Amino acid sequence: MIFFINCKGKLKEVAIGSRSKAIFFYNQSNYLCQKFTIHMLKVESLVKDFGGLRAVDGTSFEVKKGTITGLIGPNGAGKTTTFNAIAGEFPITSGRIIFDGEDITPLPSFKTFRRGLVRTFQIPKPFAGMTVLENLMMVPKGQLGESFWNNWIRPKAVMEEEMRIRDEAVKVMEFLNLIQVAEERGGNLSGGQMKLLELGRALMSDPKMVMLDEPGAGVNPTLLGEIVEKIAELNRRGLTFLIIEHNMDLIMNLCDPILVMASGQMLMQGSASEVQNDARVLEAFLGGVAEDGS
Amino acid sequence: MELLGVVSFLVFFLIQSSFFSLTSIGLNIQWGFTGLFNVGIAGFFAVGAYTSAIMTGPHYDDTLFGGYDLPVPVGWLGAIVVTAFVAAIIGYITLRLREDFLAISTFGIAVSIQLIANNMDQLTRGPEGLYSLPKPLEDLSASPLVDNILYLGVCIGVIGLVYWGFERILRSPWGRVLRAIREDEHAAMAMGKNVFAFRLQSFILGSATMGLAGALYANFIGFISPTDFLPIFTIQIFVMVIVGGSGNNLGAIVGSVVMWGVWSASDSLIAAVVSPDFQTQAAAARIVLIGLILVLMLLYRPQGLLPEKHIVSAAGRMKLKGED
Numbered sequence: 001m002i003f004f005i006n007c008k009g010k011l012k013e014v015a016i017g018s019r020s021k022a023i024f025f026y027n028q029s030n031y032l033c034q035k036f037t038i039h040m041l042k043v044e045s046l047v048k049d050f051g052g053l054r055a056v057d058g059t060s061f062e063v064k065k066g067t068i069t070g071l072i073g074p075n076g077a078g079k080t081t082t083f084n085a086i087a088g089e090f091p092i093t094s095g096r097i098i099f100d101g102e103d104i105t106p107l108p109s110f111k112t113f114r115r116g117l118v119r120t121f122q123i124p125k126p127f128a129g130m131t132v133l134e135n136l137m138m139v140p141k142g143q144l145g146e147s148f149w150n151n152w153i154r155p156k157a158v159m160e161e162e163m164r165i166r167d168e169a170v171k172v173m174e175f176l177n178l179i180q181v182a183e184e185r186g187g188n189l190s191g192g193q194m195k196l197l198e199l200g201r202a203l204m205s206d207p208k209m210v211m212l213d214e215p216g217a218g219v220n221p222t223l224l225g226e227i228v229e230k231i232a233e234l235n236r237r238g239l240t241f242l243i244i245e246h247n248m249d250l251i252m253n254l255c256d257p258i259l260v261m262a263s264g265q266m267l268m269q270g271s272a273s274e275v276q277n278d279a280r281v282l283e284a285f286l287g288g289v290a291e292d293g294s
Numbered sequence: 295m296e297l298l299g300v301v302s303f304l305v306f307f308l309i310q311s312s313f314f315s316l317t318s319i320g321l322n323i324q325w326g327f328t329g330l331f332n333v334g335i336a337g338f339f340a341v342g343a344y345t346s347a348i349m350t351g352p353h354y355d356d357t358l359f360g361g362y363d364l365p366v367p368v369g370w371l372g373a374i375v376v377t378a379f380v381a382a383i384i385g386y387i388t389l390r391l392r393e394d395f396l397a398i399s400t401f402g403i404a405v406s407i408q409l410i411a412n413n414m415d416q417l418t419r420g421p422e423g424l425y426s427l428p429k430p431l432e433d434l435s436a437s438p439l440v441d442n443i444l445y446l447g448v449c450i451g452v453i454g455l456v457y458w459g460f461e462r463i464l465r466s467p468w469g470r471v472l473r474a475i476r477e478d479e480h481a482a483m484a485m486g487k488n489v490f491a492f493r494l495q496s497f498i499l500g501s502a503t504m505g506l507a508g509a510l511y512a513n514f515i516g517f518i519s520p521t522d523f524l525p526i527f528t529i530q531i532f533v534m535v536i537v538g539g540s541g542n543n544l545g546a547i548v549g550s551v552v553m554w555g556v557w558s559a560s561d562s563l564i565a566a567v568v569s570p571d572f573q574t575q576a577a578a579a580r581i582v583l584i585g586l587i588l589v590l591m592l593l594y595r596p597q598g599l600l601p602e603k604h605i606v607s608a609a610g611r612m613k614l615k616g617e618d
Contacts (some may be wrong), residue, residue, distance in 0.1 A: 089484075127474045127482075138482075139485050146471055162608070181609070
């Protein structure tokens with residue numbers, strides 16, 4: 001059942017098993033806000049203009065908690081622009097972005113990150129001159145040692161925290177099979193390993209939701225299988241994903257639901273089979289099918 | 295006697311080199327480690343020099359400030375604080391700009407600072423400059439050579455301390471973020487780092503170091519005037535850092551000593567071979583020489599004399615000291 005509850009003065013949709021449970025939780029709306037928000041991400045009529053070009057034209061969609069949502073569309077559909085807009089890479093023209101019940105529309109990327117929304121890049125951006133281990137260790141938010149003075153006033157506490165972060169990074173590297181390249185520079189990795197490193201950096205932040213921009217591009221099939229497996233495993237642990245991808249095998253096997261964008265607008269959404277059998281999707285991908293048969 | 299002359303020249307030369315070295319280290323944290331194209335070095339050096347001069351200097355009849363006669367270390371601390379404050383304001387305004395605009399605006403600000411020094415008589419006595427500035431440890435001996443050796447010791451001590459501090463902070467999580475920003479600022483931002491705040495801190499740290507260098511200079515020379523802080527100083531520092539190896543603090547020191555050596559040697563050479571009538575014009579050849587060295591360096595050894603070391607944070611190794 002879907003209810004609306006009062007959450008910090010704003011109405012919010014929640015899904016609760018039954019009416020009696022809803023009444024039971026009535027006075028604990030803060031708890032409800034956290035626990036029963038069904039949408040991790042809500043994008044409302046997002047518009048982004050680049051000069052005269054409207055890259056995203058009034059797109060609205062939702063990403064439910066715990067899903068692996070796919071975002072597909074032909075080149076130039078506005079997928080990456082939508083990603084960048086959500087992440088706060090640039091100010092948007094109009095629209096609203098709600099993440100985990102809070103409006104994040106005006107936040108720059110370093111602040112959306114702190115809310116638990118992490119993204120990877122279409123073209124991997126590892127810190128090329130830094131080792132894999134350091135690429136991971138720089139990520140956790142609010143590190144003591146990131147304050148200049150703490151390194152002088154509280155060197156012991158900083159070092160202890162560093163040790164914890166290092167252990168965490170080692171765990172992530174083990175999970176992603178990157179441990180054998182731990183001290184290799186980020187720039188020396190293969191394309192697939194860079195994708196894994198980006199995923200690893202995302203994991204280091206303990207995120208609520210990860211947005212992957214073409215995790216499969218330029219990755220050999222063996223490594224791709226591994227990446228898919230890791231995403232599925234993380235999703236089973238409760239992590240929400242939004243994935244842009246051109247590799248249809250990956251999308252169809254992994255994602256549900258799938259959102260389809262074309263020329264800046266949301267074309268449709270549905271399960272893999274619904275998307276595959278939709279005439280509009282075919283038309284968007286393959287170009288207009290002439291109806292008069294000529 | 296001959297030997298004594300060589301020694302005292304050498305000591306004097308090394309003291310002068312140490313002002314450049316300290317400034318170069320300051321630039322290195324901005325340019326070499328954060329990628330900030332600060333072309334206003336002379337301005338920060340001037341702020342530090344004037345601050346210490348006003349705080350430690352004697353009373354002049356024609357200025358509104360000064361004559362505080364404070365101990366020299368207090369003047370140096372004051373120079374650090376005031377330069378840091380000035381850098382914070384300038385950085386807050388300019389660091390959001392793209393790097394080419396940052397270069398232009400810092401250059402303009404440095405020129406403005408020099409012009410202020412030239413015109414604000416009540417503070418700086420304009421072109422006449424501030425004189426009779428105290429030199430620390432001066433009273434310990436009657437011999438100027440011993441004085442200078444002691445001052446060289448102080449300079450080496452200060453540089454050593456700053457060097458140690460920078461090497462340490464670059465290996466901290468703070469330095470790690472700085473390196474990440476230099477590698478890819480968009481990725482650093484996507485990893486939740488407030489890139490602007492880190493740049494500002496690096497800018498302030500580097501500029502305060504330049505200010506300290508200016509204070510060391512002022513209290514050694516004992517007389518400062520606006521002609522000490524012309525844009526050529528900024529260019530010299532950049533060449534020193536690039537020749538020594540940007541991103542390497544030891545390189546910045548080596549580059550400073552080498553390039554100051556080249557500058558002084560070309561000075562002596564011009565004095566020896568050019569007829570007195572053309573000495574002023576011939577002095578311009580030194581600038582051409584510096585430019586030539588810069589171009590040759592960038593063509594044949596862009597990494598500098600001492601290439602950048604791969605810095606890894608203290609805890610960022612798979613095997614740490616003392617672990618199995």
